[in-house]
Amino acid sequence: MSESDSLGHRGAANRALARFALRDLRGGLRFYGVFIACLVLGVMAIVGVDATSRAFREGLAQQGAVLLGGDLAFGRALGVPAEKEKAFLATRGRVGEVLALRAMARRADAPASTLVELKAVDSSYPLAGAVRTDPPLGAGRPFYDALALKDGAYGLFADPALAARLNVKVGDRLEIGAVQFALIGWLAGEPDSIGAIGFGPHVIVSDQALAATGLIVPGSLARLSLRLLLPPEASRDADLAAAQKAFTEAFSESGFEIRSRAEPSPQLSRNVERFAQFLSLIGLTALVCGGVGVGNSIRGLIDRKRKTLAILKALGATGGEAARFVLIQAMLVAAASAVVGAALGLALPKLLALVLGPSLPFPLAPSLDWRDGLSGMAFGLLTALAFAAAPLDRARALPVTTLLRETALGDFGPLRLRGGVVAALAAAALFGFALLISSDRMLTAQFGAAVLVSFALLYGVARAIMFFARRAPHARSLPLRLAVANLHKPGALTPSFLISLGLGVTLLTALTGVERNLRADIGESLPKESPSFFFFDIQAAQAASFHDFLRKEAPDGTIAVAPMLRGRIVKVNGVPAEEVKAGDKARWALEGDRGITFSAKVPEGSRLVDGEWWPQDYAGPPLVSMESGVAQGLNLRLGDSVTVNVLGRTLTARIANLRKVNWRSFNINFVLVFSPNAFAGAPFTSLMTLNLPERPGSTREAALLAGAAKNFPAVASVSIRETLETVDGLLGKLSVAIQSAASLAFVVSALVLSGALAAGQRARIYEAVVLKVLGATRGRLLGALALEFALLGAATAAFGLLAGTAAAALVARQVLDTSYHFFPAQAAGVALGAVVFAVVLGLAGTWRVLGEKPGRWLRED
Template sequence: MHGTLPQTAEPERRAPITFARLPLTLRLALRELRGGLAGFAVFLACIALGVAAIAGVASISRSLSDGLGREGRRILGADLSYSLINREASQTERAALDAEGRVDVIATLRAMALAGEKGAALVELKAVDQRYPAAGEVITEPQVPLENLLAERDGVFGAVSDPALLTRLDLKVGDRITLAGRPFTIRASLLSEPDRIANGIGFGPRLIISRAALRSTGLIQPGSLNRWSYRLQVPGSSDADLIAMAERIAKAAPDAGWEMRSRANADPRFAKSIERFTQFLTLVGLTALIVGGVGVANAVHAFVERKRSSIATLKSVGAPGSQVVTLYLTQVMLIAGFGTAIGLAIGASLPFMLDALFRNDLPLPLNPTLAPGELALATAYGLITALAFAITPLGRAHDIPVSGLFRDTVDPSGQQVRLRYRLVLAGALAALIGLALFTAFDRRVALIFITAAGIAFGLLRLVGFGLMAGARRLPRPKRAAPRMALANLHRPGALTPAIVLSLGLGVTLLVTLSLIDANVRRTLTSTLPAHAPNLFFLDIPAAEADAFHTFLGQAAPGGKIERVPMMRGRIVALNGVPVDKIKPPEDAAWVLDGDRGITYAEDMPEGSTLVAGTWWSAEEARTPLVSFDAELGRSLGLVVGSSVTVNVLGRNLTARIANLRKVEWRSLGINFVMVFSPGTFRGAPHSDLATLTLSGAGDPKAENAILRDVARSFPSVTSVRVKDALETVSDLVGKLVLAIRGASGIAVIASLFVLAGAIAAGHRARLYDAVVLKVLGASRGRLLAAYSLEYGALGLVTALFGLLAGTLAGWVIVTKVMRLEFTLDLTGALAAAGLAVIFAVILGLAGTWRILGQKPAPYLRQF
């Protein structure tokens, strides 16, 4: 049988999206990338490192902010908190709070804990009620309900102590201490309290007692320094409900002068500190990215060198220059995208890694989360930086003829990059500057950083070209190695500009950090104790002030005693404008944030110098006048004749500025931002503040004996040893410096990558030189000697520039930003500069060692 098979219709297929359908430029770029990323290791490392730094800092900051927001009620201990200084709420104020929900009361103050012959120690005392904590959990050892630990047994109240107090006074759980002559039994050690962050930085270990126990001590007296916090618990309330409650409370008690916080902004000062520190670390990350941009430029330059034959081929078959640049720019940006993705992955994972490794040790609530906005910002930084530093070396290939591409190694074209590519560069730089300014917490700091970075780049370029010009004009040495080294500094395609730029940035950063670190630590540990008081005494009852003065005179013969009245108050208005409507500069905002110590005096305090106005006479002192710190006054727009309104003990008092004075704060003597005339607070309850400066350098044993005797004879007086306070501040500064060093280390690592990339970028030229010289009879030792001299000269000049620029930057930061006295301590700076020279020589020789071992024949055929 003959027949045909039935024909079946072939099913209709949807045409797949094939590689061939991609645009030609993208297709060619992807095809070339099939060969791998050889030669782009430094490129990827520089981009990934900078993006990881920015993304990591931003992600951790967002996680901290989210943690503060999520744990706001636990941190604050309430939905709303109202704090008063030196007094309890009046009946009217308390009624306004009680009308909105349940109110818990916490009192905090400083006191002296006495442990018999073992000595005395300053403690941060916290008195709580039976319902504490309303949110979170107090963890103790042993873990017993807090109410039981603090209860009165056989006439003795209990206390929960920070382990640091037990260590300091050689105590253990079950031992007794006295507060203002009242015995307390330490029934547990404190491991964690949920609202510790909201309490701020303390200068002593925490000691928790009950409010009933605090009442029994007699520490709460008119004028004593204490803070009363009224914590409003409103379960189920929304943020809008809290806003409405706050408005009703403000209307019911308009002159209370209290500080209000809500769970949505549990610690605004801490949140602001996070933002400031985040900005600084972000700028450091941006520094790493910009430094890495130099590595990008070097890598792209080397890439163009490797692609000369491909570029020549494309041009010889009719490809226009713009298409060639677009092709390789596409390829470079694809690689930059890959490096950015690596950096984003590292940066985004940092909060999760931090939480997994240190969850139980972190003092702050961390809510690890992906932050799309912050990651998008890091992506923009990475890609724009890659574009900015890649466009110029790529743009050079546009107008170079085919023949020029082959002789560019020995005779580089001096033709300028086309205007279109310079405009792209300008646009990319403008975008980087715009991003840095737009996202900055303090735009002034960001602008200073941008200006400093631009100046540094410009100066380093001048140093590089100046070194080449100087080497070109120097007489040629007679010996071969020095002559070759000198020629290498200025020959066509010399590495001089790239190495000076990359190494110079790293040395400058290292020197700057070294000088800042040295000056901060010197200020905290060396200079201050030489002219600062040894002991401060707070809460001296006015009725006992003369007796206390006499006691100190007998306890420390020859010591210098200063004593002034002291109160606490909050600035509530300037020139009649409420402070919540004033936007002060960042360096002066602190004086309007929270309460300040204030005093009154007939005569100008020591350590002050009048800048404007005159000090009040005896007759003028009867009227409300104030002397204001001159620098802060200028920042706040205050002049002689301006008015300042402060809330003290629940009353608003307005005084006219009689004068502005410069205050020497570094002496740590008694001085205040505001000193009022005696008539301003005549009859107001207050306590005294006193300082004692021992003769000579001071004896720790004598200080401890005075502390113990004061705690026994004047139990309500709080004593602070300046050394302990400085150690607390020094420890905090040390942690900040460590974080800064870690972040800045990323920038230094980036500069090392760039240095390696610069040497790699000159590989082809060095290979050409080595082959020709070896054919002419040069030995490996002679070539190594020449390269050693070359890299040594580059390292020496760059180190000198880094020393000068880093010293200038350190001086500006220490004196203008930190407002500290600057001392030139080049110990660490010289070590950093010396290591830079050694590293430049070693890395340069390591990069050329393999070249010197190559046989000439295969390369002569290529050249």
């Protein structure tokens, strides 16, 4: 036979095999339930996260001007007047001005007071979008007009959180600074508040009202924002870039941070993308866990199709053709499952937008993008191929007589070279594809290595359990003896059980461990020397009297004082901050304004790690001390230069030394500490902290804050307790989102174990029937099964706790730069939950075994 004839014959045989597989699949699709569920859930998770991330990016692109408050926004700390900049921008389009600062709001008829994030707007506000209020403004009534002075009080809109802080309602009077305000409505939505997370509720007032409060004086810690809205005929991206370039060239030393509608919040974008990457990895973990279920499903399918495969081989089919028969069916089902999972994932952003709507903290613009669906489908198909290769290759080598036996799957030998190579190539393709489409290849590579190590360790633990169980002394108790025998018999559940459930327990332990340590590090383990309150924006003229006030009200408290200005790093070694390649842990120092100070001596809570401090009477060129971690992230050393813009003026200083700062002490700490002569004659405010012997929340806290707000209305106060409660609330919401995603791994684990139980169901029924004939009761069989699953659950819980704790400790120390503490109660809860989960699921999956009648299984077919 010629080569062409051979190829044609092989092609015809493959086509016939495919038709036979399709015909056989019509009545056997129900046997793929676990297979389908595992792939659908895994693909849905991956595609859903990718599609939601894309919807967020498109939402930013479509609503960028609304979210930013204009096409371009120019922000800096309030300093020298920006009249020239405003006039320049006015030639390009409509210009608006917003001032933001923190202030104390207090009830006019009660001593209660609270910190608020105050925003003062002019008559052009909002340039883009609209402010939604409750109750709504009358039709056609300008927003600015509602803020005007009326009956001796200016209008004020506030975040509904203010109601809980001050126990106020619409119509009540408030005092901010030297002015009374009437609360005329609640803020239901601000067009320019994306990513805005503050220490207090947001309030909006008019620029005229802010001027009357007396809060704005030289050195005030306020932030100026100029917004530009281009005319419709000149609002293309090219026009936007031209306007930004022209401003930068005209005012290169103005210190304005510029943001455009194309990227209104870079930090939020990075955070959402990183969070999406993290959730994608969790989804990929669930898909990999589901791969174990795919392998179990293929084993179960071979068991159910053993007679069909035996007939094919008896009629002359080779082992490869028999394996391809099952592979064709499996990949057809995998493709259909991947399509369903991709469709559900693509629908997720639309569902989020419909259900959650305006309550989402970021904009969504759902759209269907075939790239998200195809990438998820590729993940699903590669996962199915990688985990199906081994059982298929083992089945192809089984002789006809073995396939006809009830315990055919128990005769699997070691993995053959062909199957191992195919599985390894498919796994490598899966990992390579994940790297190719990942936005953080290092994180994905680390994840892949962790999964590989986890699989190897779990499989090693499973083999060790089987080894020791095989050599364990015979127990007198029949249920215990049967349970131990089930751990090591051919086709035992031990590897599948540990790999599937072990990854889920490890993931949940690691996530909850990191969250618990973050909360403990922020709140519960707060050092005793940490301050109870921060007081800032204290003007030089009232610093002494405010210090005396604190000393009188809290004679047993400890007071610390430091001068404070607001500035932004604009250049590093002469390179603009926007072009500096900063590490993840230091990028925040280049974004927005930072608090800076000057001192003649090393601040408390800091220690020098490199260089020397300047003399107290130093009068040379400006010097600066930088926090060592930030310096490392910016690749800075002694002698390098940093340029900051403070109060609208730029200042370049040489790095004289590096300090290690304990940020978790919550004491007065700064990234940049300058030599005193650097800001000679510049207006500045004072920052004071008060540390009370007892923790915040005592009875005198409210009285102290109320007295400070009444006697020093320009001074803003921050309670550490309230700040930590805010942070704890954010961590709680983040934890719910992460653990909800992690729970998907447990759902997949349940499916995997169901598939493993189904794969060995015939062998278990056959064994149970034999034991019943020999006199075993249903109670003893039930006890044996419960002991088996309890032993597997305990082994899985032990591994998951050890591996998850190690992972959590690594993340806490290396990524979050914090200490790690082990919480026994939490560990015990996870371990107990894993054991109960294993026993309940195992018994539910094998309950049918106990009710089978021996007669049907013992008679000849």
